[in-house]
Amino acid sequence: MPEIFHPYASFGHQSKMPMRFEADVYECEVEGEIPAELEGAYFRTGGDRQYPSLEDDIILNGDGMASMFRFENGHVSFRSRYVQTERLKREREARRRLYGHYRNKFTDDEAVSNLPERDNTGNTYAFNHHGELYMLREDSRPYRLDPRTLDTIEVGRFGNLGSTALTAHPKIDPKTGEWWSYGVFARGEPTTDASLHVFDKSGALIREEWFHTPYPGLSHDWGVTREHLVFPIMPLIADNKRLQAGGQYYQYDPDLPSAWGIMPRNGSASEMRWFQIPGIVMGHVMNAYTEGSKVIVDTPVSPGNCFCFFKDKHGNVPTMPETVTQITRITFDLSKPDAEAVTLEPIQGAYGDMPRIDDRYAMEPYRTGYFAFRDFPRMGLAQIDWETGELKFHDLDKAAAQEPLFVPRSPDSPEGDGFVLAVVDRFVERRTDLLILDGNDISRPPLATIKLPFAMPMAFHGSWMAA
Template sequence: MTASKAEPAGLSAVPPVTREAVVSRPPVLGALPPELDGTFLTIGPNPLRRPSGEHLFAGDGMVHGVRLRAGRAEWYRNRWLRTDRVARILGELPAPGPRHGPNDNANANIVRHAGRTLALGDCGPRPLQIDSALDTVARVDFDGTLRGGFSAHPQHDPVTGELHAITMSLEPPYATYVVVDVHGRVRRSVPVPLKRPVMTHAFSLTERHALVYDLPVVFSPAAAAAGSRVPFAWNDGHGARLGVLPRDGGSDDILWIELPPCFVFHPVNAFGAGRHIVVDVIRHPRVFDRDPHRPGETPPALVRWTVDAAAGTVVEEPLSDLVQESPVIDDRVRGTRHRIAFATALAPCDGELLGGPALLRHDIAAGRTDTHVLPPGRATGEAVFVPREPRAPEGDGWLLSMVTDARTGCGELMVLDTADFAGPPVAAVPLPVRVPHGFHAAWVDGG
């Protein structure tokens, strides 16, 4: 499948999956590591009756999953999330539970917390809980403790097990720092006053601070009036800044530090280093500017920001000259100094932000990048990292990602052993159906 000159490749050029499917016992090529006992999940927009001119990020959420156990692939499934819109079109009851904000389209990410698997979205919807068969269970307000909406990209503290997030809202103060305890209840909520509503897809967490990205993709009243489900656009007048909030502090303790105009969908990691805070991010010079419906107008790069909070300065250092997105680390080191970062290499000419022709492994301490290149005509989406065992060294384990084949249009779950990163996959699970590159992928242990 090729894109026309007027339509760059990417989500907008890929037709949506038109039906829900179940594939029992898909074949396995190679040998699946028996230690991989869990479900690989990916989520993204898959429009059901796509409205004309819809924002690239607004498609109805669909979850895809492959269950692995004892060296076998037990099943593949895909399911639309039962939002109000999807349920209405399908003639079903929508997900129960209180909703929040202008839409409930949780199409962006998946996390597992306090015994629940949660689908998450941008623009402040509440999480949607899904079960082990990927069916929608209910909207979640964390047992009545979540006052507003939630975040598309929260982060777990690997020490405490708590879930941290910067949530956004179209109402003042426009953002909130939220901590969900290990029992699945909000135990801390700190207002983060902003000048106006901004798109806050993610944030960074260190051992001592939550870092807020206040960047110039802001709420557009004109887009909202036109009915956009993602009413945000680039605004040169907003500026860019990084908020440094002590994890035990309040609104008055936030230190704001100016940044050059840019946008960050995905931070890699952040950690304290003496008097500095080190922040690795995938930085986009501009997004949603020339085309407010698609973000891929400038090439994203891996950079390091060294923040001097006392001086109020940020020094930027490039870490790679490759165009890339969808960074992944070993979550056991999140919030502390990391050495290894994985990412998806992009082909700058095709406009695709969710998939590319190779996976990258950056050894940041050594200044070296290894590449796993896919055969021609194949592209991989975001990967997930699974440690070989609980005490394995950082980055030692398996990398799983969903690959698409342009010739067949079908998906294939690929499993790499990081001990031979550039070598052939140790296993693959070919599927007889198409699995579009989603926004994010996740690994859920066990059932």
């Protein structure tokens, strides 16, 4: 008998169903006028299971659904396609579910128990590396797609790279073009093995260095500055014995502090210094930079487990207040002893996540950041001026924004002079819009609204590729 589709757990204690369709909209409806400077494509990816899952599935386990909005001479067209992973192809051949819970091979059908790319769904970040389009997921090597058609080409191999994992949050050095990356559980199993790796502008591996984390914890994003690397490890612990017993991949331990490893960018992992920060969990980094002896990391943090679909070690899911993230400046003063080195400065009123910046200012002091604003029932987008502390808001009515993305007006325009692209879920109409906002002031009305006649599954992270 065919299996039925179960709802899966998403962020914010939401429950969703997969949407399961690929789409083409050749000429999108547009309100307003597309800025002439926008010539290229906006790529995104998220999780959308094509075949039924087991009960109690989570959004992170969805098959990769890549999408693009292509901008050409004032017109916009849309396309979405499943990433044709080995996992998805095997299920299509069988015409049924073969894979079980998130990163738990012990819950799979016996026919696929040894598939090496079992977890590689390409569902987390549509990443543009100098014209090459990759679909990243932090526990795997990324799939490369054709940026014109979204056809799946191959899995990236990257020469003699030893790590099985490349972070879903790589950092592109705007000066050198280098792709900075790392991976935890880098030998494929939930251990403390981790790997730093760097690729040059052409994608060739030029550096790999191994180290150990304090415990086998979640690490979704990191910080790279001109002088330092920052590796945040969160107290959501992975354990193979729990997986064998049918449990979840991660389990939150509220008694463990988060751990933050900092090493010199041009130094060695043997110089790593680990700091402990109790009572916080983070998933994403807005930006990081170094000023003298201080390493500054701007990040949304929550007082408890913001990955709300993972239970704690007592079997509890977090309460809603424990999951609320607030933009916070964390400063590590490396001239001080560990107990005195760390300060946290939460930004009043800056609630939300999915932070982005003008990427030309990555790794260095900057002024402007953008994020999806979430202070329910108030929802929308927000902009922060780090020099003045001012917040600007673009409020949404009966709608919520996904990750914003900044596109500069020109390669040499001032910081923030450009456009913010933001996909918006319209709950009442059950469809999706793409807003184009003024990057200097997102509180202004949209410059243009691109309308889709249907809803899209949630995408996590995306990138712009100029024509």
